[in-house]
Amino acid sequence: MPSTRPDPTGRLPARLARRRPPPRARVRAVLWRARAPIAALCLALGCATALTALRPPDPVTVRTVVAAHDVAAGEPLTAADLRTVDLPRDVAVSGAPTDPQTVIGATTAVPLTAGTPLVPGTLAQSFVGPSGTVVAAVRFADAAVADYLQPGDRVDVLAATPDGGPGGTLASRALVLPDRAPARDGTDGTGILGGGTQADAGPVLLAVTPQEASALAGATGGALLSAVIVE
Template identity: 45%
Template sequence: MVVLTPASPPLRREGVREPLPPPLPGTRGPARVRARAALWRFRFALAAVCLGAAAAVTLQTLRPPPAPTVPVVVLAHDVSAGTALAAGDVVVADVPAAAAPADALRTPSDAHGHVAAVDLPARLPVTPTLLTGAVMAGPAGTVVVAVRLDDPAVAGLLKPGLHLDLVAARLEGGPGETVARRALVRPAPDGEAAPGGLLGTTSPDDGPPVLVAVTPDEALLIAQASVSSRLVAVVVP
């Protein structure tokens, strides 16, 4: 009779490391399982992306539409009072309809040749009330007078838009008197000197008169001072 017994394990020899068994062959799971595993690993990043997209869509939906605009004539740069507007002084720009004056000019040619009645800042919509068609006119509440200064050479240095204090110095001496403050120099008609002065024509040796816009009360003081005083112009800011 034959008796079968389990084989005895091989004897380990001292100081000899037995070789490791070969690794098990790798197996890949189904594609669905792999996809679910990838989604699980990157679940936080995917959640952040989804939240960001939802926030962007919400902001775009809630953002109000841009305000409607209308084309109007605006100043291309700062313009001083008394300046006759030319082609380079005005441009057409789109401004919000709510901020555009109802009587704002729409064509640049409508402003050409007109004179700024007051100092005007850049980008301001141009309206007829800011302009005057006649150079002999001044800002609202003023009158334009022609004065002859004590030094005729000074008249040629005074440009339209400057502001002057007019001081009357008495011929017999004594303290002077300021008869007008911040009088606005106006341009002469057609670029020429206005004829005559406050009291009519004078000698050509007196030099050209200067047109200034002043209050009616100041115009009266200037007329009174021109009889017995010399008028001196002081340029002020």
């Protein structure tokens, strides 16, 4: 049986030093204990990635002006009567206005319920521009220009003389209105048999200042007009 008497020399055995595991071992231990949450997180990320890849792309939309509330027939439209929504391109009607400013002041031809797009036929055939402007019918030298312009576009109208001389700007930031005169087919009589035809696009309706309207009217006979789309 070992003796329990104290050591007469007063010396005790040295305490063993506590050794900490190396950092790599500690990291492995932490990862091992957290293996279940990490696996769940990786699985959730994988599912989210797969769902994102399988989701069909968002449809292409077109901004369209609609009635903000019910409007009776024969009422002039104000800014409070209109708002814009983004409709899928397959649903949007070609020729529908995209800028409320182009139809403010127009008169409704039929009753409108809230959310009804202002498609052709919902407005009376009155040509109205923003306050302080008048409506001018402008025929451009290149008939194809009318096909590129959309209601709500802003254009500068430039004039050039037939002999190539210097022209000038007749209207700045003129607003293209949604109503356009119908195209007509004209015969120029220059074919081999004298029966050549060319498509003649109708004039484009622009909201301009009264002074610009006078300048456009004066240039109709002898100048070649072109349009530049601006911001």
